[in-house]
Amino acid sequence: MANSRKTVKTALKLGILGLLSIAFVLPFVWMLSTSFKHESRIFPPPGQPPQWIPTTDVRDDQGRTLVKFDGKSAVDLGAEETGRHHLLLDGKQVEAWDHEIEPLQQVGLHWENYSKAFEMMDFWQNLRNTLFICFCTVLGTLVSSSVVAYSFARIPWRGRDAVFVLVLATMMLPYQVTLIPLFALYSKLGWVGSFKPLIVPYWLGVPFYIFLLRQFFKTVPEDLSAAARIDGCSEFGIYARIILPLAKPALATTALFMFLFQWGDFLNPLIYLQDDRQYTLAIALQQFQSQHVSAWGPLMAMSTVITLPIIVLFFFTQRTFIQGITMSGLKG
Amino acid sequence: MARVEIKNLNKVFPGGIQAVKNANLVVEDKEFVVLVGPSGCGKSTTLRMIAGLEEVSSGDIHIGDTLVNDVPPKNRDIAMVFQNYALYPHMTVYKNMAFGLILRKYPKKEIDRRVREAAEILGITALLDRRPKALSGGQRQRVAVGRAIVRQPKVFLFDEPLSNLDAKLRVQMRTEISKLHHRLQSTMIYVTHDQVEAMTMGDRIVVMLDGVIQQVAPPLQLYHHPVNKFVAGFIGSPPMNMVEGRLAGENGTVHFIDKNDAVCLTVPPERHAALKGHLGKKVTLGIRPEHLRESGTPQGAEGASIKALIEVVEPMGFEINLYLNLGGQSITARINTSVEPTVNTQHVLDVDMHCAHFFDMETENTIV
Numbered sequence: 001m002a003n004s005r006k007t008v009k010t011a012l013k014l015g016i017l018g019l020l021s022i023a024f025v026l027p028f029v030w031m032l033s034t035s036f037k038h039e040s041r042i043f044p045p046p047g048q049p050p051q052w053i054p055t056t057d058v059r060d061d062q063g064r065t066l067v068k069f070d071g072k073s074a075v076d077l078g079a080e081e082t083g084r085h086h087l088l089l090d091g092k093q094v095e096a097w098d099h100e101i102e103p104l105q106q107v108g109l110h111w112e113n114y115s116k117a118f119e120m121m122d123f124w125q126n127l128r129n130t131l132f133i134c135f136c137t138v139l140g141t142l143v144s145s146s147v148v149a150y151s152f153a154r155i156p157w158r159g160r161d162a163v164f165v166l167v168l169a170t171m172m173l174p175y176q177v178t179l180i181p182l183f184a185l186y187s188k189l190g191w192v193g194s195f196k197p198l199i200v201p202y203w204l205g206v207p208f209y210i211f212l213l214r215q216f217f218k219t220v221p222e223d224l225s226a227a228a229r230i231d232g233c234s235e236f237g238i239y240a241r242i243i244l245p246l247a248k249p250a251l252a253t254t255a256l257f258m259f260l261f262q263w264g265d266f267l268n269p270l271i272y273l274q275d276d277r278q279y280t281l282a283i284a285l286q287q288f289q290s291q292h293v294s295a296w297g298p299l300m301a302m303s304t305v306i307t308l309p310i311i312v313l314f315f316f317t318q319r320t321f322i323q324g325i326t327m328s329g330l331k332g
Numbered sequence: 333m334a335r336v337e338i339k340n341l342n343k344v345f346p347g348g349i350q351a352v353k354n355a356n357l358v359v360e361d362k363e364f365v366v367l368v369g370p371s372g373c374g375k376s377t378t379l380r381m382i383a384g385l386e387e388v389s390s391g392d393i394h395i396g397d398t399l400v401n402d403v404p405p406k407n408r409d410i411a412m413v414f415q416n417y418a419l420y421p422h423m424t425v426y427k428n429m430a431f432g433l434i435l436r437k438y439p440k441k442e443i444d445r446r447v448r449e450a451a452e453i454l455g456i457t458a459l460l461d462r463r464p465k466a467l468s469g470g471q472r473q474r475v476a477v478g479r480a481i482v483r484q485p486k487v488f489l490f491d492e493p494l495s496n497l498d499a500k501l502r503v504q505m506r507t508e509i510s511k512l513h514h515r516l517q518s519t520m521i522y523v524t525h526d527q528v529e530a531m532t533m534g535d536r537i538v539v540m541l542d543g544v545i546q547q548v549a550p551p552l553q554l555y556h557h558p559v560n561k562f563v564a565g566f567i568g569s570p571p572m573n574m575v576e577g578r579l580a581g582e583n584g585t586v587h588f589i590d591k592n593d594a595v596c597l598t599v600p601p602e603r604h605a606a607l608k609g610h611l612g613k614k615v616t617l618g619i620r621p622e623h624l625r626e627s628g629t630p631q632g633a634e635g636a637s638i639k640a641l642i643e644v645v646e647p648m649g650f651e652i653n654l655y656l657n658l659g660g661q662s663i664t665a666r667i668n669t670s671v672e673p674t675v676n677t678q679h680v681l682d683v684d685m686h687c688a689h690f691f692d693m694e695t696e697n698t699i700v
Contacts, residue, residue, distance in 0.1 A: 221416060221418065223414045223415075223416055223418035224418050224420065226380075226383075226385045226405075226412070226414070226418065227412070227414060227418040227419075227420075227479075228420075228431075229384075229385065229404075229405045229406065230383060230384075230385075230405045230406060230410065230411065230412050230432075231406070231431050231432035231435055231479075231483075232406040232432055232435035232436055233406070233435060237435070242420060245422040246421060246422055
């Protein structure tokens, strides 16, 4: 009795989780599937369900497309400008209107979206820019936030907790509030149009990571610092030789979160970068969509290419990732 | 090697709590001194001030001939062993022990020699490549001691180093640290809340209470001649029995009468002189469990026996601990195993009044 109730409970739990995961994975699946579709298949005709499995035209051995006409399959010999198609049906030539025929489809992948996507943007340049910004901001965040966090966690000084609260308070400010003053500041400094506004702020400490690292540093027993002090460490020595090596999980989480944020960040590069030689991948993607035409196939192909490293990264760092979320007690 | 001198030492924590009050102490060169007291008595704070981990509020600390008040810990030439071992989790045992020497830029050969020598002494040579996580509590404690030894400091400081070990290991490490003291011939200051550790290890013991040093004396002097009721009750296990009452004197005899008038004990004549000033006043009688004996034994003084109800019998093997109820007061007796007392019976015990202690009820100081 108790056992069967348990089974039902588990089944219910798994069912809900399964449904939710489908909801979350659906956009990704659509992106992947669309990246392999022909342009004409991306958006289904009104009243028809979206296509999930990419298809290609069926052709005969001479490379002519096969169509369905009047319930039978025919070879499409070509069309006039009027939309009148010449078909070869059972060895006889017939004519049919566009809407009367339907191209035969088979499961298949349109790889050309990928080659087109690479032609449409300077992928390697954009990748270099993105990686450069990621590297600099991750490094900056690790160095600056850990130093500040160390001070908040391990050095008693007057007003420390008040200042810490102030630092936390800056997290509560919506980004939009500081957007314009920051832009004004950077433009006065002459930094707009360079990577500086995207990198320098991260060398001045990031409140969320200061908080995360402080919490972690506080868990290191005070006696370790005392032992190190007697062993001959300076305050910086304790930070560098004792606390940092012990905080590897927290530092890894910080690096990972920061990297993910920078990899996908759109707004900042959009505001501060002006030359398309400087564009990051996220901004470059935007170029696939213009006011009149959107190249959905290549857009989805490139989106897949850009998302792929993150997914691979996630598989390798899953534990760090989840640890980080539990560590901070917050969503990353 | 060095002597350590503390003069008028005070420590006031932010918030106004005074952890150490006007402490004065001289630890001689090569001496093993134990600071003992209940938790919160200021013993660890005193040690941490000697180490330089806590700032001194007022007073002086000398190590050797140097006033070290403003000298950072690393320059005080001390080594400390912590209660929770404080081993660096990310370093091997070898690196843990070598760390202090590496920071002081000793030549590699010298470091290696010292680490291996210390490991040899402590029997941890086989563990040198392990991380602390892979060690048992006792092994970690050895490594922590090893880390102190390799530095060859002037003064060793121990902050409750055995508290986290199980009872058996504690006894073992206790003797090993004592052996180590004889071998290294260096000054050691040892903090513990365990009076057995204090008694067994210390050349001299410093008993502290509420930030005040109560008494500094060698173990047996402390046991036999405590200066006040607290020291008398703290040192010894099971603790000394305290019976409240008054002294009555007439016709050249002196009696101790308890507050319920249930017990009347004759005080032997050789102690009369010392108690003269307290006749008719309230006093506390202190009597150690081993000075309560089976009735009829020769040591029992004339006219000094009590009758009490046995509540618990604890056979210890060599002797028996009896927990008795004497007119509402609990007392403990330690008797030999020749008798087999039964619970809930009245039992007569002789009190060896030659060994009894008397404390002033108001000041709690020892009268005799």
